[in-house]
Amino acid sequence: MQKHERTSAAMANTSSLVIEQLTLKRQQQVLLSLNETIAGGDILTVMGPSGSGKSTLLNWLTGMLPKGFSASGDIYLNEKKITDIASHQRQIGLLYQDPLLFPHLTVAGNISFAMPAEAKAQRKATISQALSQVGLAGLEQRCPQSLSGGQQARVALLRVLLSQPKAILLDEPFSKLDSQLRQETRQLVFEQIRQHKLPAIMVTHDQSDADAAQGKIISLFSVD
Numbered sequence: 001m002q003k004h005e006r007t008s009a010a011m012a013n014t015s016s017l018v019i020e021q022l023t024l025k026r027q028q029q030v031l032l033s034l035n036e037t038i039a040g041g042d043i044l045t046v047m048g049p050s051g052s053g054k055s056t057l058l059n060w061l062t063g064m065l066p067k068g069f070s071a072s073g074d075i076y077l078n079e080k081k082i083t084d085i086a087s088h089q090r091q092i093g094l095l096y097q098d099p100l101l102f103p104h105l106t107v108a109g110n111i112s113f114a115m116p117a118e119a120k121a122q123r124k125a126t127i128s129q130a131l132s133q134v135g136l137a138g139l140e141q142r143c144p145q146s147l148s149g150g151q152q153a154r155v156a157l158l159r160v161l162l163s164q165p166k167a168i169l170l171d172e173p174f175s176k177l178d179s180q181l182r183q184e185t186r187q188l189v190f191e192q193i194r195q196h197k198l199p200a201i202m203v204t205h206d207q208s209d210a211d212a213a214q215g216k217i218i219s220l221f222s223v224d
């Protein structure tokens, strides 16, 4: 992709995530090749059989490619090349199938963990407001273990969103939720992605997740 195309994609939307001429290899074997531009608020769905490289793609995007893998290609986030930037400076949020909340911290403590520095009173107000917006008003001081699976998923979502990421990656984020909860949580997550105009990539095995995302779907192929 040419530079001017990246620029026009970013100008038409407030944010964008560009994967430019990626070739991912395990040892010498090509696992996948990809060129994608994801505009703010759009969700790119990645599907494919086990072992086709879905998690490896997310690992590359977050700068955590395991030993034995190599990659050529670049990542641009809002026009800035981040390919060689350290993982913790990339401003990419990650949502997994497990909420991965810290059991020794309260709900508020979990959410504030990755928030940028701001005055304590302001931080408290921001968290309370965010909790209300996702139907969890007043649960600041609860411990994560006392919450239902759906409530934990919403806390995990807020922890990611309030860290102010510039893009978000979803790794089978709804697969542990039962059908009703899956739909509700999915709707909430997608709403928030669109509201915040974040470019997003979702890995899933579930066609209903892909349909609900209403974006482009790519299928990877097994190389084994």
Ligand SMILES: Nc1ncnc2c1ncn2[C@@H]1O[C@H](COP(=O)(O)OP(=O)(O)OP(=O)(O)O)[C@@H](O)[C@H]1O
Binding pocket: 026, 048, 049, 050, 051, 052, 053, 054, 055, 056, 057, 066, 067, 068, 224
């Ligand atoms: N840490 C690792 N070390 C060596 N090989 C790995 C490692 N992680 C994954 N692989 C291999 O790399 C290939 C891609 O794996 P990857 O986990 O990206 O696939 P996936 O599509 O995410 O699979 P799944 O749907 O099962 O999560 C597979 O052949 C896998 O066995």
